[in-house]
Amino acid sequence: MIIESAEVVVTSPDRNFVTLRVTTDDGLVGLGDATLNGREQSVVAYLAEHVAPLLIGRDAHRIEDTWQFLYRGAYWRRGPVTMAAIAAVDVALWDIKAQAAGMPLYQLLGGASRSGLLAYGHASGPDLPSLFEEIRRLRGDGYRAIRVQTSVPGLDKIYGISTGHYEPAGRVPAPVEEDWDSRSYLRHMPGVFEAVRAEFGPELPLLHDVHHRLTPIQAARLGKALEPYDLFWLEDCTPAEDQEALRLVRQHTTTPLAIGEVFNTVHDYRTLIADRLIDYVRSAVTHTGGITHLKRILEYAGQYGIRSGIHGPTDISPVGMAASLHLGLALHNFGIQEYMKHGARTDEVFQQSFTFVDGLLHPGSQPGLGVRLDLSSAKKYPYQTAYLPINRLKDGTVHDW
Ligand code: KDG
Ligand code: MG
Numbered sequence: 001m002i003i004e005s006a007e008v009v010v011t012s013p014d015r016n017f018v019t020l021r022v023t024t025d026d027g028l029v030g031l032g033d034a035t036l037n038g039r040e041q042s043v044v045a046y047l048a049e050h051v052a053p054l055l056i057g058r059d060a061h062r063i064e065d066t067w068q069f070l071y072r073g074a075y076w077r078r079g080p081v082t083m084a085a086i087a088a089v090d091v092a093l094w095d096i097k098a099q100a101a102g103m104p105l106y107q108l109l110g111g112a113s114r115s116g117l118l119a120y121g122h123a124s125g126p127d128l129p130s131l132f133e134e135i136r137r138l139r140g141d142g143y144r145a146i147r148v149q150t151s152v153p154g155l156d157k158i159y160g161i162s163t164g165h166y167e168p169a170g171r172v173p174a175p176v177e178e179d180w181d182s183r184s185y186l187r188h189m190p191g192v193f194e195a196v197r198a199e200f201g202p203e204l205p206l207l208h209d210v211h212h213r214l215t216p217i218q219a220a221r222l223g224k225a226l227e228p229y230d231l232f233w234l235e236d237c238t239p240a241e242d243q244e245a246l247r248l249v250r251q252h253t254t255t256p257l258a259i260g261e262v263f264n265t266v267h268d269y270r271t272l273i274a275d276r277l278i279d280y281v282r283s284a285v286t287h288t289g290g291i292t293h294l295k296r297i298l299e300y301a302g303q304y305g306i307r308s309g310i311h312g313p314t315d316i317s318p319v320g321m322a323a324s325l326h327l328g329l330a331l332h333n334f335g336i337q338e339y340m341k342h343g344a345r346t347d348e349v350f351q352q353s354f355t356f357v358d359g360l361l362h363p364g365s366q367p368g369l370g371v372r373l374d375l376s377s378a379k380k381y382p383y384q385t386a387y388l389p390i391n392r393l394k395d396g397t398v399h400d401w
Pocket of ligand 2: 209211
């Protein structure tokens with residue numbers, strides 16, 4: 001089964017998506033997601049200029065060899081652009097292999113370990129009444145676990161707050177600037193979780209994302225202050241590249257910790273996993289070298305009692321989401337899957353077969369990934385410049401985002 005073409009498709013139905021479309025000589029089409037939020041065109045160039053030409057004529061079945069060829073063979077290893085490009089090739093080849101086998105992809109990864117995947121949705125609001133309303137709306141949609149974000153008094157515009165649809169990347173010519181003050185945030189958050197617990201009771205799993213904004217000692221204080229509210233996890237509490245920071249946080253709190261949406265290889269996790277400094281691995285299939293590499297990371301993590309929390313915001317395309325679901329269904333140490341619904345235009349471009357019923361996701365039973373890319377719909381929505389926001393302290397200093 002020989003690769004005949006590898007085409008990069010860029011489309012922006014509700015936001016930008018980069019998809020690799022690999023075709024074999026026997027007519028199978030495999031899809032891989034390579035969307036890197038706010039930096040999409042860098043992966044487009046990497047794939048189109050450096051990777052796609054090397055795929056032509058290769059045996060589509062040789063997934064491991066192709067992965068090593070692209071990773072070791074480039075000499076310049078790791079990094080989000082390289083690993084998103086490798087991920088797209090890897091997922092497209094898994095899609096093809098599973099279609100050739102006539103099976104849903106999870107069957108090739110070991111088969112189902114469970115009947116469905118627990119998913120969490122995003123609730124946010126500028127104040128408690130609107131936050132509660134959002135939580136109720138998500139509960140009504142079936143979600144059994146909820147991420148809670150809210151405004152902080154004195155700050156105008158902060159990460160993760162929107163009503164209805166959440167989309168951090170704006171279609172703007174330059175990044176929007178948001179505000180931050182860690183002391184105000186630290187004073188405010190425990191009261192928010194106290195109120196949410198009082199309203200919704202002890203059972204509902206609650207998650208919170210700090211988005212890399214605290215120092216280790218501030219994060220330790222927050223984790224400790226939130227212990228009475230029994231969080232499912234506290235995410236990205238410190239800047240992610242500093243693995244040692246979480247050692248200090250861990251010494252002070254039993255609140256479970258999750259990190260990794262900006263990581264791209266197992267080496268980013270080495271200390272975190274071996275020294276048991278985290279509880280959940282947050283990497284996306286799309287940004288971590290595909291199913292082949294994320295599966296390795298997660299199986300390694302599983303030996304230390306660490307579970308998956310695969311990244312699934314709207315910037316993971318339906319192709320990336322389907323890949324996460326097949327992997328999550330097969331993994332023994334699955335934890336939870338982030339799931340934010342895409343917009344109607346995205347669903348028109350990417351025809352999906354995964355389901356969300358009673359709060360549980362399932363990748364479906366179609367051979368392969370179960371996603372079809374409608375090229376004529378994709379063409380209707382050309383790329384639009386978009387950036388993630390940046391974050392400044394009150395004195396104007398650029399802060400972590
Ligand atoms: O591209 C960045 C977003 O995916 C990120 O801001 C979302 O933090 C995020 C999350 O946990 O989903
Ligand atoms: Mg996050």
